[in-house]
Amino acid sequence: MSTTPAGDGPSQDDCEQALEQLHQFLDHELPSADSDHIRDHLHLCEQCLDTYDLTQQVKDLVHKHCGSAAPDDLRTKVLRTLRTSDS
Numbered sequence: 001m002s003t004t005p006a007g008d009g010p011s012q013d014d015c016e017q018a019l020e021q022l023h024q025f026l027d028h029e030l031p032s033a034d035s036d037h038i039r040d041h042l043h044l045c046e047q048c049l050d051t052y053d054l055t056q057q058v059k060d061l062v063h064k065h066c067g068s069a070a071p072d073d074l075r076t077k078v079l080r081t082l083r084t085s086d087s
């Protein structure tokens with residue numbers, strides 16, 4: 001298994017960075033340069049786009065059930081539930 005990433009595809013590093021900043025991106029807490037970077041990445045990367053959609057759903061659910069402030073582990077729990085029920 002020694003596949004090198006294709007020239008114009010998103011790299012693993014890009015994915016990690018995008019996912020790391022996803023919550024901030026959804027909360028509009030990122031500087032616009034970083035937001036642009038993530039938005040670009042989501043156009044290129046279906047995997048991260050899926051995660052983005054999921055995360056947005058989770059935020060929505062959590063918001064409905066708990067108001068604006070939700071503990072991180074609740075988000076994680078809901079996210080895990082959504083992922084499990086998906087397959």
Ligand SMILES: [Zn+2]
Binds near residue numbers: 010014016018045048
């Ligand atoms: Zn990605």
